[in-house]
Amino acid sequence: MAALAGRVRATAILIVAAAAIVWGASLLPNYELRVLDSVLLYVLLAMGLNIVVGYCGLLDLGFIAFYAVGAYSYALLASPHTELHWPFGAVLVVAALLGLGAGVLLGIPVLRLRGDYLAIVTLGFGEIIRVVINNADALTNGPKGISRIYRATLFGWTIATPLDFFYLLLGVCAICFMIVWRLERSILGKAWAAVREDQDAARGVGVDTTFVKLCAFGLSAMIGSVAGVIFAAFQRFVSPESFVFQESLLVVLVVVVGGLGNLLGVIVGATVLIVLPELLREYAQYRMLIYGLMLVGIVLVRPRGLVPKRFDPAWLMVRLGWR
Amino acid sequence: MTLIFENVGKRFGALTAIDGVSMRFEPGLIYSIIGPNGAGKSTLINMAAGSYSLSSGRIALDGRTISGLPKHAIARAGLARTYQNIRLFDEMTTLENLEVALFAEEFRHIIGELFWPRRSRTLKAARRARCLDVLRRFDLDAFADVPARSLAYGHQKQLEIARALVARPRALLLDEPAAGLNHAETEILRARLEALKRADLVMIVVEHDMNLVMSLSDRIHVMHQGCLLFAGTPSEVQGNRAVQEAYLGTPGEHDVIQAAAEARTRRVRIRAHADIARHRSRPASR
Numbered sequence: 001m002a003a004l005a006g007r008v009r010a011t012a013i014l015i016v017a018a019a020a021i022v023w024g025a026s027l028l029p030n031y032e033l034r035v036l037d038s039v040l041l042y043v044l045l046a047m048g049l050n051i052v053v054g055y056c057g058l059l060d061l062g063f064i065a066f067y068a069v070g071a072y073s074y075a076l077l078a079s080p081h082t083e084l085h086w087p088f089g090a091v092l093v094v095a096a097l098l099g100l101g102a103g104v105l106l107g108i109p110v111l112r113l114r115g116d117y118l119a120i121v122t123l124g125f126g127e128i129i130r131v132v133i134n135n136a137d138a139l140t141n142g143p144k145g146i147s148r149i150y151r152a153t154l155f156g157w158t159i160a161t162p163l164d165f166f167y168l169l170l171g172v173c174a175i176c177f178m179i180v181w182r183l184e185r186s187i188l189g190k191a192w193a194a195v196r197e198d199q200d201a202a203r204g205v206g207v208d209t210t211f212v213k214l215c216a217f218g219l220s221a222m223i224g225s226v227a228g229v230i231f232a233a234f235q236r237f238v239s240p241e242s243f244v245f246q247e248s249l250l251v252v253l254v255v256v257v258g259g260l261g262n263l264l265g266v267i268v269g270a271t272v273l274i275v276l277p278e279l280l281r282e283y284a285q286y287r288m289l290i291y292g293l294m295l296v297g298i299v300l301v302r303p304r305g306l307v308p309k310r311f312d313p314a315w316l317m318v319r320l321g322w323r
Numbered sequence: 324m325t326l327i328f329e330n331v332g333k334r335f336g337a338l339t340a341i342d343g344v345s346m347r348f349e350p351g352l353i354y355s356i357i358g359p360n361g362a363g364k365s366t367l368i369n370m371a372a373g374s375y376s377l378s379s380g381r382i383a384l385d386g387r388t389i390s391g392l393p394k395h396a397i398a399r400a401g402l403a404r405t406y407q408n409i410r411l412f413d414e415m416t417t418l419e420n421l422e423v424a425l426f427a428e429e430f431r432h433i434i435g436e437l438f439w440p441r442r443s444r445t446l447k448a449a450r451r452a453r454c455l456d457v458l459r460r461f462d463l464d465a466f467a468d469v470p471a472r473s474l475a476y477g478h479q480k481q482l483e484i485a486r487a488l489v490a491r492p493r494a495l496l497l498d499e500p501a502a503g504l505n506h507a508e509t510e511i512l513r514a515r516l517e518a519l520k521r522a523d524l525v526m527i528v529v530e531h532d533m534n535l536v537m538s539l540s541d542r543i544h545v546m547h548q549g550c551l552l553f554a555g556t557p558s559e560v561q562g563n564r565a566v567q568e569a570y571l572g573t574p575g576e577h578d579v580i581q582a583a584a585e586a587r588t589r590r591v592r593i594r595a596h597a598d599i600a601r602h603r604s605r606p607a608s609r
Contacts, residue, residue, distance in 0.1 A: 182437045186436045187426055188433055190419055193419070194415070197415060198413075203393075204374075204404060205398055205424035206398035206399045207427070
């Protein structure tokens, strides 16, 4: 009975908190909402990358390529450039599948590598995708990018204002959060952790390490691609400049600063790394310097990230009264 | 249910580590493989588990050839092993270390586990119960939810065996399970291994602790320089002259070593005498 009461209480707190966020957001001016949208985009990206970097322990420095796959999927399927106008929902599904495919295709050749070698090859892959987009003029309009992308509509809801995007991103992040959290605790999540701890021993107890790493690459690319679709719909313009190496690095930073393999950490990391530069707008030219100092500081002082591993969603639910 | 090595050979470049060994291991018995350092004992285990490829021959479990399969497929075929140096998943809990070994069986339920809460709960509970059951047999259940790295060395050794057993293997290969254990811990290990004996489990132990080997084993295979020197019961092994020579050197070698040692002793003594003589002569010359 006490357990049930606890669950009711935890659920009630979550509903109230969600309602407060939804209501509170509607009061915010557009600039703040744009920053929050940006935070949520990076939360989404980092949740995806966290699967590969945090759970599997594989450093992927080309993650932004999957973001590009999603963004260009929407730009090509819903803009005057190709004269196609696919519905937003359909593009989300297609882009997720394309991302999955791209992740698996990249994974097959590179997953024989480990550590630094893997990092370098994925970095190369990220750059290759950008260079291809930059040069495939006929398809992607090259460095000029694709503009006048159509507005997104989902089940009759036109997603246009920063507030609309905030709600969309909040919903997508929440769904993603729950799926990734369930993945982490599933048998697949255990296999990922085993690969991170000792790949050979994992193989020795029957884990097909290539397969589980492909799962991680595919799922993380899928999330990255979905984030890309939302990004394209939000900006209504895409160009190769949005997918430079620095962006990959920023997502890695979000994961590292928040705490490797920690879902709540990802949220904290994205908030810190996106909001901080906005607060320090006057010193924008020092942005990379600040990131660099921050990374060095984190690695020295809190190598496991800002949020310790035990502060996971399960801990949160227990604090809220769930038993 | 047998594990068969058929004319198995392993070369590392010019070095022949294993030279055409044939062995047959029956379930229900505990086999030990012994031999001096470098005899190829661990190499045999590494080949059976798929860590090393075979240069020649084949290894079969229950009539199915397992040599040449990838490592994880060999594990799925029912061969489990432990390592000479403990290899646990350090940051994971004791229980999770065991759960990983169930991946091959449980992955097919992944969709239900992810998207169907009730199914997820029953799957997780069943998994936990099954792993706890194995942990209890090794007195590790009290540590189920602490990270494996925080366990004491002896417990880590036990956990490795527990992890190898949880997927109900048909062959269990233990690489020096008693290494680093004290006398009391070795006694516990002996009792546990004896308790594991089952009519459908092939058990092979590579071990240096001769007291353990002699009291635990039903059959002992003696390796020497990459060849199978002798196979038999503990008392047969103890009485075998070839085995004693492998451990102590042949009589011929023994004589040579003895002669060299004596020659060295004589030289040292002669030099010492010379020094003493010079020392004595010095004050006289002054």
